[in-house]
Amino acid sequence: MTLDTEVAPVAPPPPRLQATVHTEEAAATPARPPKLTARAFDLFYGAVHALKKVTLAIPPDSVTAIIGPSGCGKSTLLRSFNRMNDLIRGVRTSGRITLDGEDILGPTDVVTLRRRVGMVFQRPNPFPMSIFDNVAFGLRLLGVRDRGELEGRVELSLRRAALWDEVKDRLEVGALQLSGGQQQRLCIARGLAVEPEVLLMDEPASALDPTATARIEELVLALKSSYTIVVVTHNMQQAARISDRTAFMLSGELIEYGETSRIFTSPRQKLTEDYITGRFG
């Protein structure tokens, strides 16, 4: 195949929907179509224009970081990918968001979407149940009843989340007894149990101490071979450490998007450069 993998976007957007700032939609080839895309996506909280014609494509089995100063809309964008913004009253959207090429904003099964696109929140939010019940929660919803199967899948998820060794002897203990970092890994295990395809992480380590943060970052790197991961972070060094591609947002607009190493060494936009060098943010 002689396809130029660096340049061709999946489908050229019609001119009027084209984003007004430069983006790259590289690494998206017919052989590896993007997992998640946004096309000219607008979002309004009432009268506030929170996301402005955002367009980007996220490749599968990779880590994409979204960085930007507070209030730039990165969390809002993340939450749009699993339609968690639907929970907020007065939200309007326009444009398209696709998962595996299919639009998710129209009449879709939101419940299944959210299973396929999992989310980890900034503050760990385990249910006030035992560790086992937390991980099994989603499985039980899906109809898994057999105790043996449940135990096996729970162990699998806890192993994938690098938490198994620490809790294997106390699965019946309440989840809230764990440390912050452990709780966050539990939330990741809980999300992994329902076999998602995408993992959305909203500042997953910002409420944790440095050691726990390092373990989460290790985990993300280990998981990326099997999942498409999108991480929102306000920590640029973290983005540089763990992500393959980085998107920089400011005031609801996607300013620049491309390979992480390039973004941090030779950004094409002045705004990006200013943010990275700490001139604002």
Add this chain to the structure above:
Amino acid sequence: MTPRVPEPFPRIRFGGVSRTRRVTDAVVLGGCRVAAWLTLVPLGLVLWHLVDKGRHALTVGFFVHNPKPVGEPGGGMANAIVGTFVLLGIAAAIAVPVGVAAGVYLAEYGRNRFATTVRYVADVLSGVPSIVVGVVAYGLVVIPMGRFSAFAGGVSLAILMLPTIVRSTEEMVLLVPRSYREGALALGAPEWRVTQQVVLPAAAAGITTSCMLALARAAGETAPLLFTALGNRFWSVALDRPIGSLPVLIFDYARSPYEDWNRQAWTGALVLLILIALMSAALRYTTRRIR
């Protein structure tokens, strides 16, 4: 596709949400909505019947005449309406000063064990059934006085109102910004003056509101009056004699076998509810003015 961690289990078939889950979801959500509207039905029914049945005898005469013997037309509930106001007046005269003072104490000096006990006991008091309070007031006032009296009725209502006034006053006084107090203290005013002349006026609207609310609720109380103020078919505003009141007269008329009196009972109830609504509306008006 990069292999995942090898698993011994077949992948879960993700065809979407099962029909059972979908149906359960719709039933539960729909059921909650139905339940909410359903709980408004009794209110609507009661109000509807109240107006429907009570409006017939709602004439000027109702407010002006006293009860007449059965069979004689044109009776009213004038003495009972006035009696209710007299009882509320006595109750307020007892409960408001004591309750407000106690509430101010809890707000200004209330960080010790005594205050905590008082708060807890006030909560206990608010849960005492009104009939028990009536029995107590009987032993406390009726027996020593040797007769049923308006005063005894007022005492029982005061006991019922006390916990509400205490706790609400505390809340209102605590709402007054610290800066008011500190500003006055910095000018060298003694503490008691600061409370009296700065804090209390600021909290006055809220306190009045709570007292009105307590009075509105006391206006509807019947049980404790049954054996304290007893009831009186004739005009009487003497404090040391039995006195009629709206709730008790409604009760007597309702239980009588005479249709005319039954109808008047509805009218009395309508008047009572309007009275309570007016008293509560007054409080909403004053609350709005604080903002």
Add this chain to the structure above:
Amino acid sequence: MTVAPLALPARRPRAVTADVLYREVLRAAAACVLVVVAVIVYQTARGAGPALHTYGARFLTGTEWDPVAEHFGALPYVFGTLVSSLLALALALPPCVGAAVYLSELAAPRVGEAMAFLIEMLAAVPSIVYGLWGLFVLAPWLRAGIEPWLIAHLGFLPLFQGFPFGIGMLNAVIVLAVMIAPTIISISREVLLATPGALREAALALGATRSEALGVTLRVARPGILGAVILALGRALGETMAVTMVIGNSNAMSWSLLSPSATMSSVIANEFAEATGKLHASALIEIALVLFALTVLVNAVARLLVYWTTGGRRHDAARA
């Protein structure tokens, strides 16, 4: 050279005394609250003395209530109070929790608040008005339509045997359920609003339906809702006027919902003003004492639960 010490102005004794006096007056007012409760306890205990002395434990197990012969057994009344309150609770609980869920989680904020306000208005209607409604509106409905239907179709159950009077336990249960509904709904709603939204989000993000996410929230709110329920129970136990008017006032103890019955508060309301003899009055006061103890206990448990789950935020449950 010695410098004379600064002559500091003497503390104004008047102001200090005034402060102390003021505080003591206020403290005395606060103490009145304690005095009032002490008086209640003392009066009921003292008044009940003769009956306690004469009947002992038999008072609560006996079923005969004869003022003339001075045989007093209060079991039918205790039974009536407990049965009417517990059944009213069972009847009110599912719709009220559902309504609370709707008002806190499902309805648009303004609709939810407006409806919550209307429901609190239900609580402002005095007991006697509910009694009137139960007596003149509900009783004919029961007598003419519902009770005959129950007897015809479910009469094989001892629960529905008897004559359709219209008044009786069933009427009282329905009226009580309506009266305690606002309490359950408003406190449950507050408890639900206080549960962290993060759990709901977590459940939804895992692919739960709205009702499944609700299940998680309810599970967390359970202690608080339980508190609301127990508080409502306390309310129902002490309810007098409405019950007195519709329960039929017979001291028969029966398994049938259709039979006239009586409660502790209804017998006091009916008989106290014309109690024949000291022992009769004392027996009634002993019933008041039992009722008092019961409601205080129930309310104490309830408040503990509600405080615990709304994070100590004070809710004047006496208001609802």
